[in-house]
Amino acid sequence: MRPARIRTRPLGSAGALLAALLLALTALAALTTGPAAGADHGTVNTSPAPTAATPVAVNGRLKVCGTKLCNQHGAPVQLRGMSTHGLQWYRQCVTSSSLNALATDWNADVLRISTYIQEGGYETDPRGYTDLVHHIIEQATSRGMYAIVDWHMLSPGDPHHNLGRAKTFFSEIARRHGDKKNLLYEIANEPNGVGWSRIRSYAEDLIPVIRAKDPRSPILVGTRAWSSFGVSEGSDETEVVNDPVRASNIMYTFHFYAASHRDEYLNTLSRAADELPVFVTEFGTQDYAGEGANDFAMAQRYLDLMAQKKIGWVNWNFSDDHRSGAVFTAGTCADNGPWAGTRSLKQAGVWIRDRIRSADHFRTG
Structure with a gap:
């Protein structure tokens, strides 16, 4: 955004029935206890064990094949999910309960972890924000969702301004999580005010640092003019x-906001996706600042094209930011929900949750 379940065979005896009940109770205890509590980053470090039907269990490690993102079997896959807001402001919205709802009520495949560098973010506490991202990656992993680690550079718009910080941050993230199957790295949120050659050189400086620790996970590269392909x-x-x-x-990112970005942007996305691997790592149904009236008709045209x-x-x-682009009503995060269902959702939240839930699960084939 610019500024402004356990399966058993049929039972044949009472003894077998008792054994199965004990097995189920043991598994249930493991699911509800979760891992031991860790550092307090504004979230509760408890989570369910992933089941066989999660997006990551089905699709495994992703890779770019031609112009598509493909699963472990080489089949194109379309992920759908949500981005956090800036963690410096809305980490209280990223809780065990909210992520449970995102994974099991919304049926989301992917969580984008939005890590601002400036605006009171990473640069103010590199260790603290890196640890917070570690924690949220683990939370997404335990739920079988993919995680996009978003280096949310915005202002200044030249990604080279944060290159040193990016090398430090992504080197540690890749070292800690590169063996996981669910990671994607978004290395520059919205470059702006600089030409494509400057953005490309930044990517070519940073990508080898990540590849030294993680040679297999996809990397997402921002494009010129707030990731609009210029x-x-x-x-x-x-x-x-x-x-x-x-x-x-690697893939290239495209961002749009339906109330502001009309046919010229839609047509650009369509042409680009025929030539390049593209991932829309951010979009809204409002204007480019994530506020104002929702244009669901235009947004649906984008969703139809992307499908x-x-x-x-x-x-x-x-988050529960006051703007119309935040899916939750104000106060939801402070009250720790309710997260599931639609009671706490704004108009945009009801609309986008329905689109995530109604799609063919895991978007493969």
Whole structure:
């Protein structure tokens, strides 16, 4: 956003029945107890054990194949999920209960962990924010969701301004979590005010640092003009098509806000996805600041296109911010819910939850 379940065979005896009941009770205890409590980062460090039907269990480690994101069997997959708001403001919205709801009530595949660098974020406490991201990655992993680690650079718009910090941050994240199957790295949220060549050089400086620790997880590269493939600054996708990042297993990001970004942006996304692997790591149904009236009709046109071309997407945002783009009503996070169902949701929340829930599960094929 710019500024402004256990299965048993049929039982044949009372003894077998008793044994099965004891087994089920043991498993239930394990599910409800969860891991031991860890550092207090504004979330409760308890979580359910993942079942065989989670997105990660079904799809495994993802990889880029041609212009698509593919699962462990080489089949294209379309992930759908939510982005946190800035953790410096809304970490209280990222709790054990809220993530349970996101995984099991919303049926989301992916959580984007929005880590601002400036604006009171990472640069004020690198150790604290890195530990918080570690914690949330573990929470997403325990629920069988994919996790996008979002390096939320926004202002200044030149990603090189934070290159040193990015190398430190992503090196540790990759070292700690590179053996996991559910990670994606988003290395530059919304570059702006600089040309594509500057963004590409940043990516080519940073990607080897990540690959030294994690050679297999997909990396998502921001595009010019707030990840619009340059449209917001008078360009288009051809600059990336003609001069791509010299690295493998990468995708390019595109962001849109339906009330502000009309047919020119929609057509750019469509053309770009025919030439490049694209992931929509942020979008809203409002204006580009995440506020104002919802344009659900235009947003649905984008969703229809992304379903047709299997472009993964993440909606902004999973918080109770006062703006219309936050899915929860004000006070939901302070009250710790209710998270499931629609009682605590704004209009945009009801709409996006329905779109995540109604899609074919795990978006494969």
